[in-house]
Amino acid sequence: MKIGFIGLGTMGRGIAANILKAEHGLAVYDINKAAADELLEAGASWADSPKSLAEGVEIVFSSLPRPSDVIDVYEGGNGLSAGLAAGKIWFDLSTNSVETVRKLHAELSTRGVRFLDAPVSGGPAGAASGQLAVWVGGDRAAFDRARPVLDTFSDHARYVGEIGAGSIAKLVHNLTATVMMQAIAEGMTIGVKAGLEPLQLYEALRAGATGRARSFDSIHRRWLPENLDPASFQLSLLHKDVKLAVEMARQVGVPSRLSQLALEDMTEALNRGWGARDAQSVLLLQQERAGLGSFGLTQKAIDDVMKE
Template identity: 50%
Template sequence: MKIGFIGLGMMGRGIAQNLLRTGQSIIVHDRMERATAPFADQGAAVAASARELAAAADLVFTSLPTPADVLAVFEGENGLAAGLRPGTAWFDLTTNSVDVVRQIEAQLAKAGVDFLDAPVSGGPAGAASGKLAIWIGGNAAAYDRFRPVLDSIADQVQHVGPIGAGTITKLAHNMASAAIKSVIAEVITMGVKAGADPLALWGAMRTGAAGRMRGFDNVQRFLAGTTETSSFALRLMQKDINLALQLGRELDVPMRLCAAVGQDVHEAMSRGWGGHDSQSVLVLQQQRAGIDPIAIPDADVRRVIALG
């Protein structure tokens, strides 16, 4: 099997190197000639265009900066669309847009080509080491067919649904990551201005209930739809939030994100949820979005957590 790889930047070069290390036969392309030179030195073929690469490959990977870059590689007389053959597959590792991946998939499906969105998480170090997550949306049969190749470049490979599901997962993950870090910046700033040593404060926070738990795990009751049963009541969380916000005001520390959380808690309390679990405040967001209540069986939630 011949594997084509386009985009040998900070992420792509590590992934492509891992393909080479496992003995795969690869052909590479990048708009920067200096990016392909190390691969040519190791025996990889170099394509002059995306079209040339597609015509020679059974499986194509792209790892590019933006949706516009993906479309530029896809379209035109020298693009992937002009060279991909029926029966081949293209996994796009780019953090793309949902509209773009669905547009490409619909067009290629007519030509008998499988396109799957497959964004990655792990950074350049993870790309180089293989400690990488890949979240894949698209044809499940194509995913199964090329699963051994995917396992050679990542240790956490998951098919998460139809086309677009991988991209949705990546965008949700990165948005949550950015928001969590911003909130932590607010509270550490508050703590330091109040007189705490930053290292001692951060180290102590990591040993608390939230600090010991993986950041995405502390929503189990919300996902199971069981927030009316309490392990830590909303009214108690509101007391703690109010005390923290009061300290921030006294110290003249801006805490915009934390204040927004406080407003949500106040709204939930006004609905009579004070005796519900602290996670009940999360229910407000799905109500605002007009979606049905999430109610995943508790056993399924625990199964996912057990996977690590």
């Protein structure tokens, strides 16, 4: 299968190298030709433009920094738009906007070209080792056809839904990761200012229940299936703990904006009479604010995903 790859930066170079190692024919393009030197030495061919690359391959992959870069590669007389013909497939591995990928999909669909959003997670090390997560939205048949190529650079390629679904998953992933990092920073600064040595505190946090768990594992038995009664750990007890931590932060003069917001939510949940429910019942408030009812998930369906 002849593959084209556009964007040979810190992520793209490693991904393209793994495709080439799997003995797929590979054509590459980047605005900086020097970025392709090692790939060309290893047997890849050079395309003078996105158009010429698209004309000579079955599947195009792009890995670019911003939505505007994806549009720049697509548009113009030498862009992908001019080289993609009916039957060809384009996977955009960039972290893109949902609006952009849906617009490209709509336009290319009228020409018989299948466009899929397929952002990746795992960083440069994962790109080099072939251990990336790839979340794909778009045509399922195109995903299945390209699966052998996706598996050359990913140990977790997942079809997640219609066009835009991959971008939604990636943006939510990075958003929640950032908020969690900020929460950790808030907690660490409170603990250090209260008198604990940074390394001792870090090691203590890693040894706790949350520190030992994968970030999203804590919600799969309680909040997701709404299995909140009887409680594993009562909301009233967690409210007490967070209130004490916020009071400690105030005493040592450390801002605790995220912690204050969490405490306000738990106080609201207590005022609704949820104190004896599981502590994760506080998360129902966000569902309500988002205008969502129950997710309708069964424990079996969740457990099946956890096994993958």
